[in-house]
Amino acid sequence: MTVTLRRYGYYLRSIVPLLTRMDPPTVVLKAFLGLPLSRPFLVRLRSEPPLAFWARSAMDLWVLKEVCLEREYERFGFVPQDGWRILDVGAGLGEFALWAAARCPRSRVYAYEPFPPSFTLLEENIRQNGLTNVFPFPLAVGPQPGRARLKSAGREAVMVQASLEKGEGMGDVLVTPLVKAVASTDTGYCDLLKMDCEGCEYDLILHSEPSLWSRIARICLEYHEGAGGHSHDELVEALGKYSYQVEAFPRPTHPHLGFIRAWR
Numbered sequence: 001m002t003v004t005l006r007r008y009g010y011y012l013r014s015i016v017p018l019l020t021r022m023d024p025p026t027v028v029l030k031a032f033l034g035l036p037l038s039r040p041f042l043v044r045l046r047s048e049p050p051l052a053f054w055a056r057s058a059m060d061l062w063v064l065k066e067v068c069l070e071r072e073y074e075r076f077g078f079v080p081q082d083g084w085r086i087l088d089v090g091a092g093l094g095e096f097a098l099w100a101a102a103r104c105p106r107s108r109v110y111a112y113e114p115f116p117p118s119f120t121l122l123e124e125n126i127r128q129n130g131l132t133n134v135f136p137f138p139l140a141v142g143p144q145p146g147r148a149r150l151k152s153a154g155r156e157a158v159m160v161q162a163s164l165e166k167g168e169g170m171g172d173v174l175v176t177p178l179v180k181a182v183a184s185t186d187t188g189y190c191d192l193l194k195m196d197c198e199g200c201e202y203d204l205i206l207h208s209e210p211s212l213w214s215r216i217a218r219i220c221l222e223y224h225e226g227a228g229g230h231s232h233d234e235l236v237e238a239l240g241k242y243s244y245q246v247e248a249f250p251r252p253t254h255p256h257l258g259f260i261r262a263w264r
Contacts, residue, residue: 007253014062017069021046022061031058040121042128045069049102052128053093054121060093067095073194076249076259077220082106084191087181089141089204094122094134096194101134108133110185114140114173115150142175142200143207149173178204179212190216199227205235213242218263223248225256235260 018032019025023044030037040054043061047068055061066072073096080086082104088097091111101109111134113119119138126134140148150171182190193216195201201221219239223232232248239246244262251257 003253003255010253014065017065018061021069028061031061051098051102054124054128055093063092064095068099073220077261078192078218080104080107080192085185085187085189086110086192086194087190088112089193089195090197091122092118094125097134098125098129098131101131102129105133108135108186110181111136112139112141112181114138140173140175141178141181141204143177143203145177146175147172148175178208182212182215188215191218193219195221199224201235202228202230205238210242220259220261223258223260232258232260
């Protein structure tokens with residue numbers, strides 16, 4: 001009951017930023033009420049820095065609220081510094097990548113998004129905001145190169161995961177290894193790795209090349225408890241073995257989700 005009360009309290013509190021910090025509010029209302037709406041639609045955020053995004057659904061707006069308005073990756077991770085090389089694995093519409101790039105114009109943000117409809121909007125949102133320091137890639141990221149099958153991790157298009165398992169899905173995508181993604185930055189180093197890949201964080205952390213981690217200074221990821229039978233404690237333990245200091249933050253409203261930050 002306590003979790004349920006927290007959840008509904010959070011939903012009620014979210015009404016204010018959704019209607020006062022996203023323009024136009026009529027579009028926001030239509031998206032959440034399921035009213036007829038031309039999609040994708042453009043929303044402008046009263047954020048710092050101000051950003052505009054093409055979005056498809058209420059879930060997209062919810063993610064924009066959490067990342068750009070509530071700054072979850074800053075609160076549970078790190079404040080990006082100008083000049084950092086940032087990898088965004090699971091970039092979605094570009095919510096984190098664009099926010100970090102706009103804040104830090106001398107940084108380079110390498111954004112990986114395998115789901116074609118999301119990647120299309122990612123590219124459009126980069127153009128919409130006139131950013132030249134975001135570099136998008138239509139690829140999944142894994143421990144090894146190959147191909148993966150996209151599978152829905154929920155009802156919304158934003159919730160997609162790349163699975164190496166055979167079976168039905170939404171199509172195959174190319175997978176680039178994380179070690180190559182890091183090596184492909186202009187410095188061969190990653191100051192901040194952000195991950196939101198719907199359960200694939202376990203494969204990346206537990207099975208990537210061990211020597212890779214010395215070239216990644218900081219990690220902030222959203223974990224999905226129980227994905228593939230795994231626990232976030234496995235991630236905490238593995239990152240500790242890679243010489244990171246690690247903290248975990250379960251979501252009070254959704255205990256199966258949470259954040260992990262790790263740093264050297």
